[in-house]
């Protein structure tokens with residue numbers, strides 16, 4: 001068959017943005033295959049979600065009311081049953097943390113290939129061409145596969161769908177085998193609170209692995225002090241325990257939109273960029289002129305941070 | 318409890334490089350233990366030190382060249398290693414998730430661990446899918462992107478935190494046996510001691526072919542075919558300041574003053 005089944009993402013009562021983006025990606029694929037776009041909405045207030053997701057390009061929405069929050073066993077069971085019922089050519093899911101918690105299992109259970117974190121998709125007959133990155137964004141690759149497949153899409157790569165659709169909304173009667181549900185979600189916790197809220201800062205002096213050692217952070221603090229700015233960082237700095245979690249910018253940290261974001265020794269991995277690309281002005285200080293951060297920077301200095309940062313601090317003292 | 322940790326030697330790329338066909342030319346590549354796997358190894362070794370695990374075994378798919386990298390895990394405290402390699406894997410430029418799943422599941426079946434720890438993803442091809450796919454294949458429970466694992470197990474249940482987006486963690490109980498994909502930051506990976514490095518040389522490192530594992534050679538035929546590799550077209554209109562550090566710093570200083578954000 002030539003249909004596309006796209007699975008939506010939500011958490012604690014809210015649909016996540018990627019749920020609207022996956023409509024765009026799914027519609028585009030379905031146009032290529034000449035099939036219909038089906039959405040699956042699993043758990044939570046599904047009727048309310050279905051109404052919101054009924055946007056232009058959606059042909060059918062299948063709701064499965066089972067529990068409030070994501071559970072990978074429920075998702076895996078439901079999606080494999082929907083696949084049997086609808087026989088789509090492609091199952092599309094977000095490449096979110098939860099997407100990665102069920103998409104590979106669905107693929108393996110159905111005996112389908114899986115290609116993750118795609119940033120571009122096109123179909124020609126039975127052949128899917130997927131674009132994805134390797135080596136932390138240093139190169140892009142195209143990958144081909146034949147026949148049915150499970151595909152995960154990167155967030156913020158496709159625009160959100162809008163308009164009002166006239167999709168058929170139907171409850172899908174999934175049979176959940178409770179004995180096979182081996183994990184239980186007991187709750188959620190917000191982390192990264194505390195005294196400093198980097199999302200409030202006008203200027204962020206943000207440091208990455210290029211700083212090499214904890215002692216060298218003094219250079220960054222000196223600069224921030226001189227500029228009356230706030231220090232933030234990429235993930236490895238927090239993983240190393242050099243700065244507290246509330247300083248981390250990115251997918252699993254904070255989203256920031258300062259007037260000026262100075263990225264110092266940060267390569268610009270997608271999970272980092274997700275947290276700072278909305279900054280007004282982005283400045284990158286990096287020895288690597290090909291670092292992915294250059295794609296979103298407005299200004300750049302291709303030089304050693306250990307030379308540039310002290311020189312900059314000097315100017316404001 | 319027995320723990321199996323999957324480890325991979327990943328390719329690292331220099332700042333300047335060239336692409337030949339669908340690969341980065343050899344002379345620009347380095348090799349390292351996958352960052353995420355380093356945390357997985359550390360977690361397993363800590364569980365052993367806490368008396369929870371009694372054996373930690375690592376498994377990798379890779380050629381003889383990668384043994385030095387793999388021994389890093391032994392130097393940090395893993396007990397022994399399994400390395401899967403086969404003539405049929407020679408020259409394969411992309412081993413997709415299904416292929417890795419099929420090969421690794423044969424090792425899991427042989428070793429029969431209670432817990433499998435993998436990295437969230439490999440730093441080079443970044444599929445982020447093998448751990449969960451493997452769990453499904455062998456009938457284990459699983460959890461993806463785990464950034465905390467309670468070292469006190471409540472019977473056959475692992476209590477974990479899964480790191481979701483936006484600074485939210487999910488508190489989840491997972492029945493054993495299970496496979497967990499380990500996120501960076503879950504612990505502080507140790508450096509191998511000199512003594513550890515010496516000992517690692519004497520630790521058992523078994524090499525197995527696909528035939529040894531009873532895996533058909535067709536397992537290495539990936540469904541996914543890498544057809545092109547290129548440097549991403551930059552959409553950037555970045556202004557690059559040239560000159561000495563003092564000169565470029567002066568440009569940046571001026572920008573900050575222009576924006577009215579510098580004192």
Ligand SMILES: Cc1cc2nc3c(=O)[nH]c(=O)nc-3n(C[C@H](O)[C@H](O)[C@H](O)COP(=O)(O)OP(=O)(O)OC[C@H]3O[C@@H](n4cnc5c(N)ncnc54)[C@H](O)[C@@H]3O)c2cc1C
Pocket residue numbers: 136207208209210211233234235236248249250251252253254264265266267268269270271272275285286287288291303304305306437438462
């Ligand atoms: C599920 C998941 C969630 C994640 N969430 C986040 C997140 O929230 N935030 C986040 O940041 N990352 C996150 N990551 C990690 C992300 O993939 C990258 O590993 C990380 O962002 C890399 O940090 P970095 O840029 O500091 O380090 P690297 O990628 O190692 O880059 C270091 C940079 O410093 C430059 N450099 C080195 N020396 C110098 C010098 N002397 N002068 C100038 N430049 C120099 C190098 O050229 C390089 O570009 C996540 C990953 C996963 C899988």
